[in-house]
Amino acid sequence: MTTKPTSWARGAALRGLVALPLVAGLVTAGWLLADRTPEPAPAPAPPLPTAAGAASGPSVLEVSAPVKAQEPGQGASGAGGKTPLQQWADQLAGPLDIPANALIGYANGELALRGEDPSCHLSWVTLAGVGSAASNHGRGGESLLGLSAAQFKKYGASIPGVAKPAADDPSSASVAAGRSLCAGGTDLGAGAGWWKAIASYHPGGEAELFRQRVLGTAQLYATLSLDPARAGTPSVQAARFALGQLGLPYVWGGNGPDAGAAGFDCSGLTKASYDSAGVALPRTADSQFRSIPAVPPSQEPRLGDLVFYGSPATRIHHVGLYLGNGLMINAPTEGQAIQIHTYHSKGDDYAGAGRPA
Known part of the structure; x- marks a missing residue:
């Protein structure tokens, strides 16, 4: 089955x-x-x-x-015309069952927040867990990361490297979601801070289920990113x-x-x-x-x-x-x-x- x-x-x-x-x-x-x-x-x-x-x-x-995951690639395009980030996403998209464009967006969310709020310790696997729980990485016809219009207006007005931020752009949505999760001095590298941030991000009657789904899939992605051959x-x-x-x-x-x-x-x-x-x-x-x-x-x-x-x-x-x-x-x-x-x-x-x- x-x-x-x-x-x-x-x-x-x-x-x-x-x-x-x-x-x-x-x-x-x-x-x-x-x-x-x-x-x-x-x-x-x-x-x-x-x-x-x-x-x-x-x-x-x-x-x-979730535990530490494989680092997103960074740097300029190589001989093949692809950036290290694109190569990284191409390597992991299949094993993780995440579309490459969504995976690049999650990585850009982590990289942007490293500069904006390094004490938050946002990981792309947390964003990927949210994306899985919220929309199956955009496959469900919903907002990639479940951002409300109000959330995106508050956190997505200005996105590094994006001329016209949009809620349906994976990088824009990921940076906005990261800012929402990191708001208020949250440390996502600590269990209590991570748990509280995910609850605040998705309040309501199914908040506990949402948190469990995010935790479970994020942990799976972290493990597989370090050993994609096991997928x-x-x-x-x-x-x-x-x-x-x-x-x-x-x-x-x-x-x-x-x-x-x-x-x-x-x-x-x-x-x-x-x-x-x-x-x-x-x-x-x-x-x-x-x-x-x-x-x-x-x-x-x-x-x-x-x-x-x-x-x-x-x-x-x-x-x-x-x-x-x-x-x-x-x-x-x-x-x-x-x-x-x-x-x-x-x-x-x-x-x-x-x-x-």
């Missing part, structure tokens, strides 16, 4: 991300400590205590900015599929809308993600843990790896898909949406990672 281009428009009922309040720099979310199999089962046990030393699953998203691998295809399910509800035994369910449970999501990439996995978290090669404990998981929770000796009760930078794509429990969490925190019962492909 494949991710449908219209998957973000399946309706508010399926995309209602549970509100995640910021508390002491953390976005908190619940966690159910019971293995969720696709067959009917007795009522789940209540969550275990989360005091130090108690076994528990991950329960927070530690707000963080066509099953692990990256699985990660793209899982990101496409953000906002769908957790459904016990759920295998997703294509299988007639409103959403997924944890192992249903990981199985469907790898099914979309042509890799077959068993259905439950425990069976997935025992059927795929383990990642050595000394190594951090990499994009597309599965991360497991529970006891390897007895029972694995939960699984998520690793995104990078300490983040996982997670179908947590009833009453919550598929979302991004920090994969490993003090006191949880992280059991290790596995590599399906």
Whole structure:
């Protein structure tokens, strides 16, 4: 099964991300400590205590900015007539699945803000994440970066190197969006500043979902920009599929809308993600843990790896898909949406990672 281009428009009922309040720099979310199999089962046990030393699953998203990405090219045109920036965009457009003109615009946004507001630390991957969430990089017939007329009037009046700035010009829109994100002395290189800026950029009922989508895609772009040859691998295809399910509800035994369910449970999501990439996995978290090669404990998981929770000796009760930078794509429990969490925190019962492909 494949991710449908219209998957973000399946309706508010399926995309209602549970509100995640910021508390002491953390976005908190619940966690159910019971293995969720696709067959009917007795009522789940209540969550275990989360005091130090108690076994528990991950329960927070530690707000963080996407990691550093490949630098945009700079300089004059070479022998072939293309600038280093054009060459850079041509190299990454296919692996990232971003039109080259949009990618050049995002890079110009970063480069312009480096000069105007270097303390903001705006990265092109943040703009690319916003462009993906707002308009699928202009493919959705909407404003590339979701700028309102008022935003563009305020921030896009004068754009370096552009004689007549326009909201439908990728460079104009990217510089204007960057100025909006950096307004008020924001530091986008710090997690708290990044998270707050994205929320302010897109307020409203779907602000939490928007932030998660921006964070997830920006992190994916950052990782792939440093290793574009991985773009066509099953692990990256699985990660793209899982990101496409953000906002769908957790459904016990759920295998997703294509299988007639409103959403997924944890192992249903990981199985469907790898099914979309042509890799077959068993259905439950425990069976997935025992059927795929383990990642050595000394190594951090990499994009597309599965991360497991529970006891390897007895029972694995939960699984998520690793995104990078300490983040996982997670179908947590009833009453919550598929979302991004920090994969490993003090006191949880992280059991290790596995590599399906």
